[in-house]
Amino acid sequence: MPYIAEWNIRHNGKQIAIGEEIPKDMKKEEVDRLLKMKAIKDPEAEAKAIKEAAAKKAKEAGE
Numbered sequence: 001m002p003y004i005a006e007w008n009i010r011h012n013g014k015q016i017a018i019g020e021e022i023p024k025d026m027k028k029e030e031v032d033r034l035l036k037m038k039a040i041k042d043p044e045a046e047a048k049a050i051k052e053a054a055a056k057k058a059k060e061a062g063e
Helices: 028-037 043-062
Strands: 009-011 014-016
Touching: none
Parallel strands: none
Antiparallel strands: 009 014
8 A cells, every 4th residue: 555745754865755655665663653643644545534424424415
């Protein structure tokens, strides 16, 4: 799953700009820390949350 940088990040001496994908060699602990800080985002999780919210809204409108 590709994570997208929300901030400018430096990893192993390499600059990662806003909007770029996070390298796959980044450790899980580092990824978790950046997710908590909201420095990166997971587009798949974001899309899933949007779909769930739309389904809930449609269900409420149908009742």
